Amino acid sequence: MDRLEVHHLPDLEALPFAEALARAGELAQAHILAATCGAQDVIGDAMRYAVDGGKGLRAFFVIESARLFGIDRADSAAAAAAIEALHAYSLIHDDLPCMDNDDLRRGKPTVHRKWNDAVAVLAGDALQALAFQLVTQTACTAERRLHLTATLGGAAGVHGMVGGQAMDIAAESASTPLTLDEIIRLQAKKTGALISWSCTAGAVMAGEEPHRLRIYGECLGLAFQIWDDVLDVEGDAAQVGKAVGKDANAGKATFVSLLGLDAAKDRARNLVEEACAALDTYGDKAECLRDAARFVISRQY
Amino acid sequence: MDRLEVHHLPDLEALPFAEALARAGELAQAHILAATCGAQDVIGDAMRYAVDGGKGLRAFFVIESARLFGIDRADSAAAAAAIEALHAYSLIHDDLPCMDNDDLRRGKPTVHRKWNDAVAVLAGDALQALAFQLVTQTACTAERRLHLTATLGGAAGVHGMVGGQAMDIAAESASTPLTLDEIIRLQAKKTGALISWSCTAGAVMAGEEPHRLRIYGECLGLAFQIWDDVLDVEGDAAQVGKAVGKDANAGKATFVSLLGLDAAKDRARNLVEEACAALDTYGDKAECLRDAARFVISRQY
Numbered sequence: 001m002d003r004l005e006v007h008h009l010p011d012l013e014a015l016p017f018a019e020a021l022a023r024a025g026e027l028a029q030a031h032i033l034a035a036t037c038g039a040q041d042v043i044g045d046a047m048r049y050a051v052d053g054g055k056g057l058r059a060f061f062v063i064e065s066a067r068l069f070g071i072d073r074a075d076s077a078a079a080a081a082a083i084e085a086l087h088a089y090s091l092i093h094d095d096l097p098c099m100d101n102d103d104l105r106r107g108k109p110t111v112h113r114k115w116n117d118a119v120a121v122l123a124g125d126a127l128q129a130l131a132f133q134l135v136t137q138t139a140c141t142a143e144r145r146l147h148l149t150a151t152l153g154g155a156a157g158v159h160g161m162v163g164g165q166a167m168d169i170a171a172e173s174a175s176t177p178l179t180l181d182e183i184i185r186l187q188a189k190k191t192g193a194l195i196s197w198s199c200t201a202g203a204v205m206a207g208e209e210p211h212r213l214r215i216y217g218e219c220l221g222l223a224f225q226i227w228d229d230v231l232d233v234e235g236d237a238a239q240v241g242k243a244v245g246k247d248a249n250a251g252k253a254t255f256v257s258l259l260g261l262d263a264a265k266d267r268a269r270n271l272v273e274e275a276c277a278a279l280d281t282y283g284d285k286a287e288c289l290r291d292a293a294r295f296v297i298s299r300q301y
Numbered sequence: 302m303d304r305l306e307v308h309h310l311p312d313l314e315a316l317p318f319a320e321a322l323a324r325a326g327e328l329a330q331a332h333i334l335a336a337t338c339g340a341q342d343v344i345g346d347a348m349r350y351a352v353d354g355g356k357g358l359r360a361f362f363v364i365e366s367a368r369l370f371g372i373d374r375a376d377s378a379a380a381a382a383a384i385e386a387l388h389a390y391s392l393i394h395d396d397l398p399c400m401d402n403d404d405l406r407r408g409k410p411t412v413h414r415k416w417n418d419a420v421a422v423l424a425g426d427a428l429q430a431l432a433f434q435l436v437t438q439t440a441c442t443a444e445r446r447l448h449l450t451a452t453l454g455g456a457a458g459v460h461g462m463v464g465g466q467a468m469d470i471a472a473e474s475a476s477t478p479l480t481l482d483e484i485i486r487l488q489a490k491k492t493g494a495l496i497s498w499s500c501t502a503g504a505v506m507a508g509e510e511p512h513r514l515r516i517y518g519e520c521l522g523l524a525f526q527i528w529d530d531v532l533d534v535e536g537d538a539a540q541v542g543k544a545v546g547k548d549a550n551a552g553k554a555t556f557v558s559l560l561g562l563d564a565a566k567d568r569a570r571n572l573v574e575e576a577c578a579a580l581d582t583y584g585d586k587a588e589c590l591r592d593a594a595r596f597v598i599s600r601q602y
Contacts, residue, residue, distance in 0.1 A: 040467045040468060093422055093423075126458045136451040156430040157427045158340040162423050162427040163427075166344045
C-alpha cells in the first residue's frame, strides 16, 4: 500500500459524508493490509477478506471526531484501523456455527463458510490482537494512546461487547423474551461500546472533554441498532448483505417486536435528533458527523 | 481479593523458585479476579475457571525479570496478569473441537466441555481483551507501558502465537510431516513469542536493554516445547493434566519423533544451560530464573 501518498492528501478539507466515509474505510484498510503483510498465508487472507467490504463507519467516527479538533486524517488513521480490525473480528466470531451461525456477511460467504471454523476462530483472534497493536500507533501523546488502548480493552471485553453478545446468546434460551430495558442494556454493550469508543476517540486524542461526543455516540449507537431491527423486517437480503427476517422468525424480542415498526422508527429518528443536537457546540465543523447520524436511519443495508 | 495486603508484602525479598512461582501465579490471578468482578455471569465464571490452576510460569517470568532491575512484585503484577490472561485465552481456543479438540486441561474439563463452544469462544475473546487492558496498567512510564502493549499485540497475533497455531493446524493436513527447522520456527511463534515477551518484560519496564533476557527466553521457550513433546511420550495423563500420547499416535512430527527421545532430552538440557549462561551478567540475582529454566526440563506436568 502506498501509505506515503495517503499522508500527503489534503487531510483537513471537509468532505461530503459519503466521500468522508469512503476515505475513512480506505485509510483503515490500508493500515490493516500493511500490518498483515507477510502473515501466515491462510489467516492473513482470511483477515483481509473479513475487513474488505466493511462500511468503515467506526473508522469514520474516529477520523471525523478527531477532525473536530483539527487532527489530520493521517494522524487518527491507526486508531480508525484498530476499531475496524476489532469490529471485523467480532463479526467473524459472531457468525460462527456455535454463535449466530450465519452463512452470509456483506454479501459474501462468512469466513467459516469460505474456509472453516478453525480459520475463523484464528483470524478473529489475530484481528483482535492487531487492533490493540494498531491503537498504540495513534499519533498523539503516550498518555493518550494508553488511554485509547485501555478503554478499547474495556469496550471490547466482558463488560462491553463480549458481555453484550453473551447476554444475547443467553436470551435465546431464556424462557421469557427480553424487556425493552434489557435490550437497551444489551445493545449498549454489544454494539454501543465500540461505537461510543469511536465517537469519543478524537476528543481523547486531542486531550479534550469527550462528554458531547459520548452523548452523540450513545444516541447514534442505539438508533443504529433499532434501524438494524427495522431492516431485519423491511430489508432485502441482497441489499442488507446478510439474511433478513431471522430475528422476527425466531420469535426473538427486538425493538420492532416490542415497540411496533412505526414507533421503532420514530424512536430511532428522535435519537438521531438528540445525537445531532449534542454536537451544537461544534457548529458547522460537525456537519459531517450529523450527516452520518442521518445516514444511520436512512440506510437500506 | 485483598489486594492491599498483597501490596504490603516485602516484595523485594528473594524466594525459592517454587514459592516465587506460586506467588506470581497468585498475584496474576488476584488481578484477573478483580478485573472480572461484576462480569456477565457465565462468561465471567468461564474466564476465572480457565485462569484457575495455571502454573503461572509466564507471570513468574514477568515478575522475576522485573526483580532483576529492582522492581517490586506489586509493580509488575498487572503485566504478569496480562500474560496469564492471554495464555488462558489461547488454551481455551486451542482446545475447541474445531482446533485441537481436547476434553481435559489442567486435570479439569476444558471450557467448551464444561459449558459449550459459544461460551468458550466468548470467554477466550474476553480474556484477550482483558490482557490488553491489564498490560496498560503496569507501573512504569507511559512510553514503556505502550511498548509492552504493542509488543504483546505482536507476540499474540498473526506474526506470533496465532500464526504458529495456524502453522500447526496446517501441518496436520499436509502430505509430509514438518522438518526440524519448520517445527522450531512454528514453536518460536506458537509458544516462544509469549514466553520471550514475558522474559523481557522486566527489562522493558526498567528501560534496560532486554538482549540477554531475550536469549534466555528463546532458549527456555524451545526447551519448554521439547519437554512438552517428551511428556507426551513419557508422561502420565493424571500428572500432565491433559491427554498424552496424542501427537505420537497421530503420527505428527514432534521433537521426539525427529530427534529420538534421548537426543531430544539432550537438546533441551543444552538449551537450558544456554539460557542460564545468558544471565551470567546478573549474578546471583538471577538464580531464581535459572531455577525456572532447570524446572522446565525436570517437570512431570
